[in-house]
Amino acid sequence: MRQSKPSDKYKHREREYGYAYEDEYGESKQSGQSNQINSSNPSNPSNSNNQNIPNDPSKLYKQCRNKAEHKNPSNSFRIGWVVILLIYLYLLTKLILFKGGAVDVGLVWDRLTAFLHQPDLIHTRTVNLTPFQEIKRDWHSLSLHRPGTAIHLAGNIVAFIPFGILIAGMVRASIFTGLNVLFLSFLLSLGYEATQLLTGIGIFDVDDLMLNTLGGMIGYLVYTLPLVLYRMLTGGKARVAAKRYVKERHV
Numbered sequence: 001m002r003q004s005k006p007s008d009k010y011k012h013r014e015r016e017y018g019y020a021y022e023d024e025y026g027e028s029k030q031s032g033q034s035n036q037i038n039s040s041n042p043s044n045p046s047n048s049n050n051q052n053i054p055n056d057p058s059k060l061y062k063q064c065r066n067k068a069e070h071k072n073p074s075n076s077f078r079i080g081w082v083v084i085l086l087i088y089l090y091l092l093t094k095l096i097l098f099k100g101g102a103v104d105v106g107l108v109w110d111r112l113t114a115f116l117h118q119p120d121l122i123h124t125r126t127v128n129l130t131p132f133q134e135i136k137r138d139w140h141s142l143s144l145h146r147p148g149t150a151i152h153l154a155g156n157i158v159a160f161i162p163f164g165i166l167i168a169g170m171v172r173a174s175i176f177t178g179l180n181v182l183f184l185s186f187l188l189s190l191g192y193e194a195t196q197l198l199t200g201i202g203i204f205d206v207d208d209l210m211l212n213t214l215g216g217m218i219g220y221l222v223y224t225l226p227l228v229l230y231r232m233l234t235g236g237k238a239r240v241a242a243k244r245y246v247k248e249r250h251v
Contacts, residue, residue, distance in 0.1 A: 111199035164219020185216025
């Protein structure tokens with residue numbers, strides 16, 4: 001008996017769910033007639049794909065979301081993130097090590113060479129290893145309306161916010177992304193502080209280390225929170241669409 005063509009309403013529904021279904025499973029939807037023909041032919045390889053589609057709407061939604069989150073971005077997208085990160089690191093190095101002046105790699109190398117020949121120079125360096133000592137001092141100065149201390153406090157945080165955003169954007173979204181940002185922010189700040197300690201072109205300050213790491217985590221939140229809100233707003237719609245699609249598959 002010849003099958004009748006799907007109604008316009010069904011075609012509309014098919015187009016509505018086709019976006020999520022086709023994008024996530026990587027295969028095109030077929031009409032009701034072709035689906036019945038394929039299901040009756042066990043040698044058709046598309047049957048194995050259709051059998052893997054869950055009937056539970058919640059499972060269908062989870063599979064769609066997981067496959068979407070684990071898709072690798074294009075090479076051009078990754079290259080763009082890397083270029084922006086390199087430009088940012090150059091500007092950050094110029095700000096922290098050279099206080100906004102010209103980047104002089106030769107100066108850093110000469111200072112490191114001198115330190116290797118005279119390790120006793122480490123005793124001439126200015127070091128703060130007491131947590132919150134400089135933060136308390138700057139906070140007290142800020143209460144006395146000294147704007148310079150506010151720039152020092154806020155600058156150490158704001159300078160690392162872009163780093164947290166960039167790392168969160170480059171690392172695959174997972175529960176470990178925040179830990180990656182925390183570790184890399186701490187490691188980058190430690191590298192700058194150690195360079196200042198060995199070369200003597202700055203002060204090794206444990207408070208700067210904490211503030212820089214805090215800035216990286218703030219950047220991570222700036223990047224992540226809008227994505228979480230977007231998923232919360234669109235997740236409900238995706239669940240409803242998946243539920244309707246499963247119902248119409250059984251019609």
